[in-house]
Amino acid sequence: METASYPNTGSLLWLYGSRCFHASRSISDEAEPEKPSAVLDVLKRPDVHSKRIKPARQGGACERLTAQFFRNRTVGVCWDIFLSEKVQAPAVAAEKSLSEINERIRDGSVRVVTAEEMPSIVEELGPDGAVREVDVVTTGTFGAMCSSGVFLNLGHSDPPIKISRAWLNRVEAYGGVAAVDLFLGATQPSEDKGIEYGGAHVIEDLVSGRAVDVMGEGVGTDCYPRMEIETTLHLEDLNQALMVNPRNAYQRYNAATNSSDRTLHTYMGTLLPRFGNVHYSGAGVLNPISNDPEFEYIGTGVRIFLGGAQGYIVGPGTQHSPDTGFATLMVAGDLKRMSSEFLRAATFTRYGPTLYVGVGVPIPILNERLALSTAVRDSDITVPIVDYGVQRRDRPVLRSTSYAELKSGSVEINGKEVPTASLSSFHMARRVAGTLKEWIERGEFLLTEPAEPLPRSGISRPMKQTKELPYVGDVMNRDVVTVGENISVPEAARVIVGSRFDHLPVVSDDGKLMGIITTWDISKAVANGNISRVSEIMTRRVYSATPDEPIELAARMMDTHSISALPVVDKDNRVIGMITSNDLSRLFAGRRFR
Amino acid sequence: MKLMLRVAPGIVRKPLIASVILETGALINIERASIDAVSGEIVLDVSDDKCKQVKDAFESRGVDVILLEIPVIRNEEECVHCGACIAICPTGTFRFDDWKVVADPGKCIQCGACVTACPHRALQLVLR
Incomplete structure (x- = not known):
C-alpha cells in the first residue's frame, strides 16, 4: 500500500494491490479514510449515498464512484472515487464538467482557444495539462453547403389561401407544408435568371434586409378560398424564418481532379482537363467533426455558431457516414438573427446556385480524449483525390492526400506537380472560430449538454435503382463493320454502302480503334477530288463508349459533341460494337409506347 | 508590364x-x-x-x-477568399497570403477564366 498525493487537486491517491483509489474534492471535516478497505466501509454506511457512475466510454479500466455523505439532510462530503485496475496515476484522467466550464464562462475566467491553436498546446503541455489549461476549443468551417434551406411562415392572407406552389423572386419554394409554410432550398434555380440567381440568393437577400416578391397559387377550399396571392415581404414581415440544413459541415471532403480531355464545370468548381488542377473543400484543422470524430461531445442539442447566430445541432446530417469518415451535421437556427457575412449565395458555373454557410462548434475540453482529438492537425486528416472525369457515382480514386498537402499549393499526380486550390474559405473559417471564441469569452454563449451523441457508426448507402436504363452493351449493334487504315477511300465507300451504318470505325491490325470516317467525310473527299487513303481523311480524335456504361452517358456524350454514333470499345480499345442515335430513339419509343 | x-x-x-x-x-x-x-x-x-x-x-x-495595371477588378464585398480563382488561372495571378486571396499585378492576360470560376461572381475583367 502506497500513498501518493495527486498533484493538482491535493487529494490522495491510494495504490493498493492492482487497484487504484482516488478521492478528490473533499469538502468537509470528515477525515479521508486511510485505507481502501476503509473507503468501502464508508460507502456501506447508512448515512452515505454512493452512486456508481458509468465507466468512461473508452477508458473501460477506470470506473468512478461518487460518495455523498448525508448529515442532517445536507450533503456533508462529496467524493469522487476512481477505481482502476491499473496501478498508474495517468489512469486517473484529468477531467472537468460542462457545468464547471459554463460557470467559468459566466464569471469570465473561461480559457478558449481555436482548433488551430490547440495542437501546439497539447504538444507542449500533454493532454492532461491541456485539460487544465483549456476549457473550450472553437472550430469553424465556411464553404458551399448545398443541402441548406429555410422554412418560412408567411402569415395568413385575407381571404386565406392554402398555398400549393410558391415562388420567391421567381425561385420556387416547396408549398406542400400546410397553408403558408414554405421550404426554400438553396440550390433551386430561378425561373427568370436561371442558375445565376437561386434559393441561396433569396436567403442572402432576406438576411440583407432586401424585399422579396412572393407569388403563390392556392388550391381553393371552403376554408382557404383564395386562389392566388402576390405580395412583397422583408425578413421582419415573416412570422418565422428558420434555417434547417439537412447536411452541413462534412467531416472532410473528397479532393477533385479531372483526367478527361475537356474542362468540367462541377460543384467542385472548374476542373481543368488532363489533371490541370485539384480542388478541395473543408477547413481541415478547424473542421468541427474532425476535432471530435468519436462524438464525445458533438450531438443532438449542442449549441453552435450558424450563419453568424446561435443555432443548434439537430442530429446526424443526411448521408452521415461515420464508418467512412464522412460524418455530417443537420443544423437549425433562426435566420432573423443571422448575418450576410456568414451566409453567402454563390453560383458554380454550369452547376447551379449554392449557399456558403459558416458553421462552428464549440468543443469543451472535458477530458484528455477531447484534448487529444482537438489536437488534430491538417496532416492527420487524409482525403482521397477523386477523378471527376469519370461520370459515375463510384469515381476512381487516384491517391490519398492530406489537408496539409492540399493547403501547400500543389500535389503530385502521376509524377506531375498539379496546382491545388480550395473552394471553401479558410479565412472565413477562422472568422467563424474566432467569433465563436469571442462570444464565449464575453459570456454570451453557454455550452449545452448534448441530448444524445451523434451515431458513431453507419454508412451512406447508394440508391437502390429499381427501374434501371440498360447499359450500352445491351443496346449496341454487335455486327459492326470496321476497316483498316490503309484501304482507299473508294473501298471504304463500298464498305459503308454495304453496311447498316453511316460511320465506319478505322482500326489497326490488332483491332484497336484508330479513327472514324463518315459518309460525309467520303462525300467531301470525293467532291474535293481527294480519293486517297482513309487514314488521310479519317477523324483521329474519336469519342467512344464502353459496354458497361449506362446508355444515358453515351446519349449525353453524343449530345454534347453533336455526333450521331459512337464505336463501342473494350478495355483494350478494340472495337466490339456501335451505338447510334437511332438505337437510342428506338429504345425511347419502345419504352414509351410498348 | x-x-x-x-x-x-x-x-x-x-x-x-x-x-x-x-x-x-x-x-x-x-x-x-x-x-x-x-x-x-x-x-x-x-x-x-x-x-x-x-x-x-x-x-x-x-x-x-x-x-493592365490592375489584373482584374474584384468586388471586395463579394469575395470570401475561397481560392476558386487560384489554380485555374493560366498565369498564376492569384495566390493566398495568410489565407486571403491576393492578385499579383502584371500577370493577368485578361482571358476571363477566373470570372466564370468565381462562385461569388466577385471578379470582372478590366475592360468589357
Whole structure:
C-alpha cells in the first residue's frame, strides 16, 4: 500500500494491490479514510449515498464512484472515487464538467482557444495539462453547403389561401407544408435568371434586409378560398424564418481532379482537363467533426455558431457516414438573427446556385480524449483525390492526400506537380472560430449538454435503382463493320454502302480503334477530288463508349459533341460494337409506347 | 508590364507588332491574341523599362493601348477568399497570403477564366 498525493487537486491517491483509489474534492471535516478497505466501509454506511457512475466510454479500466455523505439532510462530503485496475496515476484522467466550464464562462475566467491553436498546446503541455489549461476549443468551417434551406411562415392572407406552389423572386419554394409554410432550398434555380440567381440568393437577400416578391397559387377550399396571392415581404414581415440544413459541415471532403480531355464545370468548381488542377473543400484543422470524430461531445442539442447566430445541432446530417469518415451535421437556427457575412449565395458555373454557410462548434475540453482529438492537425486528416472525369457515382480514386498537402499549393499526380486550390474559405473559417471564441469569452454563449451523441457508426448507402436504363452493351449493334487504315477511300465507300451504318470505325491490325470516317467525310473527299487513303481523311480524335456504361452517358456524350454514333470499345480499345442515335430513339419509343 | 491592344478596323492587317519591335528594339511576348477580319485584341508582355516607349509606338500607329495595371477588378464585398480563382488561372495571378486571396499585378492576360470560376461572381475583367 502506497500513498501518493495527486498533484493538482491535493487529494490522495491510494495504490493498493492492482487497484487504484482516488478521492478528490473533499469538502468537509470528515477525515479521508486511510485505507481502501476503509473507503468501502464508508460507502456501506447508512448515512452515505454512493452512486456508481458509468465507466468512461473508452477508458473501460477506470470506473468512478461518487460518495455523498448525508448529515442532517445536507450533503456533508462529496467524493469522487476512481477505481482502476491499473496501478498508474495517468489512469486517473484529468477531467472537468460542462457545468464547471459554463460557470467559468459566466464569471469570465473561461480559457478558449481555436482548433488551430490547440495542437501546439497539447504538444507542449500533454493532454492532461491541456485539460487544465483549456476549457473550450472553437472550430469553424465556411464553404458551399448545398443541402441548406429555410422554412418560412408567411402569415395568413385575407381571404386565406392554402398555398400549393410558391415562388420567391421567381425561385420556387416547396408549398406542400400546410397553408403558408414554405421550404426554400438553396440550390433551386430561378425561373427568370436561371442558375445565376437561386434559393441561396433569396436567403442572402432576406438576411440583407432586401424585399422579396412572393407569388403563390392556392388550391381553393371552403376554408382557404383564395386562389392566388402576390405580395412583397422583408425578413421582419415573416412570422418565422428558420434555417434547417439537412447536411452541413462534412467531416472532410473528397479532393477533385479531372483526367478527361475537356474542362468540367462541377460543384467542385472548374476542373481543368488532363489533371490541370485539384480542388478541395473543408477547413481541415478547424473542421468541427474532425476535432471530435468519436462524438464525445458533438450531438443532438449542442449549441453552435450558424450563419453568424446561435443555432443548434439537430442530429446526424443526411448521408452521415461515420464508418467512412464522412460524418455530417443537420443544423437549425433562426435566420432573423443571422448575418450576410456568414451566409453567402454563390453560383458554380454550369452547376447551379449554392449557399456558403459558416458553421462552428464549440468543443469543451472535458477530458484528455477531447484534448487529444482537438489536437488534430491538417496532416492527420487524409482525403482521397477523386477523378471527376469519370461520370459515375463510384469515381476512381487516384491517391490519398492530406489537408496539409492540399493547403501547400500543389500535389503530385502521376509524377506531375498539379496546382491545388480550395473552394471553401479558410479565412472565413477562422472568422467563424474566432467569433465563436469571442462570444464565449464575453459570456454570451453557454455550452449545452448534448441530448444524445451523434451515431458513431453507419454508412451512406447508394440508391437502390429499381427501374434501371440498360447499359450500352445491351443496346449496341454487335455486327459492326470496321476497316483498316490503309484501304482507299473508294473501298471504304463500298464498305459503308454495304453496311447498316453511316460511320465506319478505322482500326489497326490488332483491332484497336484508330479513327472514324463518315459518309460525309467520303462525300467531301470525293467532291474535293481527294480519293486517297482513309487514314488521310479519317477523324483521329474519336469519342467512344464502353459496354458497361449506362446508355444515358453515351446519349449525353453524343449530345454534347453533336455526333450521331459512337464505336463501342473494350478495355483494350478494340472495337466490339456501335451505338447510334437511332438505337437510342428506338429504345425511347419502345419504352414509351410498348 | 502587360499591355492590352485594341486594334481598330483599317489597321488590323498591318504588321503593327513587327514594326514596333523594329522601332523600339523591345522584347515583346504575345500572351494572347484574337484577331478577326475587322479588328483585334492582343495582350503583350513588355519589360517595365520599355513599356512607355512601346505604348507610345503603338499609339502613334492608331492602336488603343491599355496598361493592365490592375489584373482584374474584384468586388471586395463579394469575395470570401475561397481560392476558386487560384489554380485555374493560366498565369498564376492569384495566390493566398495568410489565407486571403491576393492578385499579383502584371500577370493577368485578361482571358476571363477566373470570372466564370468565381462562385461569388466577385471578379470582372478590366475592360468589357
